[in-house]
Amino acid sequence: MEVKLWNDKREREMCDSFADLYAIIKTTEKLEKAYVRDLVSTSDYESECLKLIAQFKTLSSSLRDAVPSIERFVEAYRMDCPAALNRLLVSGVPATVEHRTSSSASAASSAAAVAECVQHFITAMDSLKLNMVAVDQVHPLLADLSASLAKLGTGILPLEFEGKAKVREWITRLSKMGAADELTEQQARQLHFDLESSYNAFMVALPNVRS
Template sequence: MYGNRQLAYAPTPYVPRSALSATINLDEEVKLATTSSERDLYDSLAEIYSIIITLDALEKGYLKDSIPEGDYTETCSRLLKQYKSNLADETVAKAFGDLESFKREWDMECPRATERLRIGIPATVEQGPSQKATQQGDSADATLVVNATENFITLLDAIKIGLVEKDTLHPLLVEIIQAVNKVTDKDFESKGKIVQWLITLNQMRAADKLNDDQAREFQFDMEQAYYGFKGTLKRD
């Protein structure tokens, strides 16, 4: 009875077809980029990734006091410079986006590197060296005091004549924080403002400039920091 019953469908026999055969050579290298510009972009992004990882390890080593201050400062400065140099390319900067989005995309947890990149200068520059070998007794070397004073005056003069571009102000501000830290490790009025403005300027592009309100506030803060610095010297 069941032997003569027809199936509701006709099974299709499997027939191998050449069109379904593998077309990928498993021994062939897979290329992420097909043009030189794409390769350059990926190389730059990979270098930025490496810089962030390396910088985070460097910061951890410095905090554990496992690396000399001089070596830390030199290495950190070089990494920060390389980071900025890569992002100076508009194509790379566009693909990079910003630090937080880049970290999310590549699942990176680098809090120490993030903070150092935000500030833009080594911790030894921001906070000053732990030892004041240039001091004699309780009095700072007169040459260092003069140098710090001249740096303040140069910066304030630049603001007064309208030089408020990031690429002008940021280097001058770095020189100031370095100079005052060589003179004294004491906090003084508005010293924190110097670091705050360093962070603000560090987030700007080289050609960006402060607007009128920012320039006025910046000048006021730097004048207060200068007076605070001089007040510290009087107390010493």
């Protein structure tokens, strides 16, 4: 006997969206395991992971009313995907971005990486000043900043550089919000303050490396 899962077009689209969300989470879990087992190249992992994260944020935002909690969605469908939940909800960036180091980088590439960090710091702060406070506007800027900071490795910045932790904390916070959500005035001011203080600490740390 055929079981009908929907009664109209809207219900069918909702079922399709649920299936897409399920597939994204399961695919992310498999990708994380493949990366850990060295079954996929770093470049392929990073590009695919970035795409899955973007798809997840877009879809989870559109399903915000129907799926207010991704954790409950995972429990309801009995999905065992701890790595995917960490990547999609907690980290918000690929593992390569979190753990990338460049201790063997040349002076030229190090200088370029420093310049890239400065650019991303300034871009993020200027965007907040221009009232670009929607999650889908702020999150990519912080992800870019986090990635550029990770490129520097411990050869330039201290291992426990506070700026890295602050940026990761904001990425985690934004990852739990919908793409169309906006930071409150207080949140935007706090983020700008954290970015500015991190930028100042970043600039202070650089002379110690060159000396």
